[in-house]
Amino acid sequence: MRLIVTVCVAAMLSLAPAIAGTLLEPALHLPKAQSSVPRVAVTLDACSGDIDHRILDVIISENIPVTLFVTERWLLVNAETVAVLARRPDLFNIENHGRNHVPAVTGTEKxxxxxxxxxxxxxxDEVLGGAQAIIASFGTKPGWFRGATALYTQDALDEIGRLGFRVAGFSLNADYGATASAAAAEAQIRKAKDGDVIIAHINQPKRAAGEGIARGLMELKRSGYQFVRLGDL
Structure with missing residues (x-):
């Protein structure tokens, strides 16, 4: 079981207590746009493995600002991509996905x-190790943390806040852990509304979902959406 808690980035992070036997899945929304132009935040996880150039190349060619949540273990095996990201700080906001992609959950529930x-x-160790890796690779200190699986126990959420990080939930799951088909992932992104924080993955180049994510991002751009990075809020 999981308890979903909605958080607005304009407010202090406040989460309901965990219920025994449940995990918390914080949701996150952007403040409402001050104009008729819809705003979304595209957040892409790089847990381990490689880089999906179908998505990366669209981001760069279309100049789409995004937030990347990277782990230390991903950074260590993707030096060439890290160099590409470092050259475009205007597009890529690098945030903390942990040291080894270990869920921020206390106890034994998996x-x-x-x-x-x-x-x-x-x-x-997971939170601070991930942050130190980002500082070493990019020279910037992350302010947001998203744990592996985006599920937490309440005491872990409290600890992450004590360490000085905001927890990055989401409101629209575009690829379901990169398991979605290309068509399903594209359809999910097309559902984006003003204020949505979209989650997807950029580390699975051999899975079909990446093609749909790339097409969906291009469609949002063509439709006039404004892209917001979490680090700029």
Whole structure:
């Protein structure tokens, strides 16, 4: 079971207490646009593995500002892509996805079957290790954290806040962990409304979802959407 809690970035992060046997899945929305132009935040996770050039190349060619959540283990094996990202700070806001993609969950419950951090000390290592890797690679300090699986226990959320990070939830899941078909991923992105924070993955070049994400981003651009990076809020 999971408890979904909605957070507006214009307000202080406030989450309801966890219920025994549940995990929290914070939602995140942008403040309403001050004009008729719809605004969305595209957030792309790089958990491990490679880079999906279908998505990356569209971002660069179409000048679409995005927020990337990267892990240390992804950074360590993608030096060429890291150099590309570092050359375009106007497009890429680099934020913290942890050291080793370990869920920020205390106890023994395994979100999506993934072994959790287990203790607050391990949560600290995951969060601070990811932040240190970003500083080493880009010279910038992240302000947002998104844990592996985007599920948390309440004490882990409290600890992440104590460490000085805001938790990046989302309101629109575009690729369901990169398992969606190209058509389904594109259709999800086309559903985006003003204020949506979109989550997808940019580290799965061999999966069909990436093609749909790329097409969906181009469609939003053609439709006149404004793209907002979380780090600029």
């Amino acid at each position: 979100p999506y079957g993934i072994t959790p951090a287990g203790t607050l000390a391990a949560v600290d």
